[in-house]
Amino acid sequence: MFFLFDYSPYIAIIGDVKNSRNIKERKEFQNKLNEILNEINKIYSDSIASNFTITLGDEFQGLLYSGKNVMNIIQYIKKESYPVKIRFGVGIGAITTDIDSNISIGADGPGYYKARDSIEQLKILEKKKESEYGDIQIKIDGDNNFQELSLNSILKLMYCIEKEWTKKQREVVYYVLFEKQNQTETARYFNVTQSNIQQILSKTHFYAYRDAFNSVNKILSEVKRNVKL
Incomplete structure (x- = not known):
């Protein structure tokens, strides 16, 4: 076992939109974000203890009882929100209050404390350039x-x-990562040659990135509770 726990922890995720005040169409983006979170709640319902919910205008959070899809969830949100950037704080620990499975508001405990600490540390590092x-x-x-x-x-x-990815490279990487298609099928989807896709995946270091992505998911999959609430 990779983690050292004498109890079954939860995984709390807090997302914080960067420079939200500079988003020109804030209401439209918030509506879009709400749609993205609703999709997450449907697609990854088997991992979610409390649905992802917008808690403030520029923040949202959710609670997982299994860590197997943490990276999938985060990268899906990043993919659908692009070019708006989001920082993510992930906290692994206990939840000491009641949990509402429909909305992630009101629950508290070390899991959320750690996620909040992660967000604050990212902000400090950003200020330090x-x-x-x-x-x-x-x-x-x-x-x-x-x-x-x-x-x-x-x-x-x-x-x-x-x-370092360009917009086009990002589209190709996310397509291969989420749709799990080979280079030939990806080339057909983007109406380009297979060699063009091969070059993009090489320049973006896709296979190293994918291996790291899968490794983090595999490690976090050790965090799981026996019963979904």
Whole structure:
């Protein structure tokens, strides 16, 4: 086992929209974000203990009882929100209050504390102009410092790869990642040659990125509760 827990923790995810005041059509984006979260709640319902919910104009949160789809959820939100950027705080720990499965408001505990700490740390790193701070931070309750360091190191390396993608490269990468199509099918979808897709995947370091993506999902899949509430 990768994690050290003597109880079954939850995974809390808090999303915080960057520079939300600079979004020209804020109401339209909030409506779009609400639609994205509704899709997440449908697609990944088997992992969700409390549905993803907008809590403030520029924040949302959700609670998972299984970690197997954490990266899928985060990257889906990033894909659908682009070019708007979002920072994600992930907290692994207990929830000490009642949980409403329909809406992620009111629940509290170390899981959410850790997710909030992650968001605040990302904001501090951004203010310090540390260029490789990333956009996802994980904090874990208990004696899991090594595990936390390892996961965040992988996430930072993934960010270093991802931040160099062009819009077109990003579309191709996300298509291959989520639709799980080969190069030939991807080329047909984008109406380009297979060699063109091969070049894009090579320039974006897609296969290294995908391996890291799958590794984080696999590690986090160890976090699971026996019963869905």
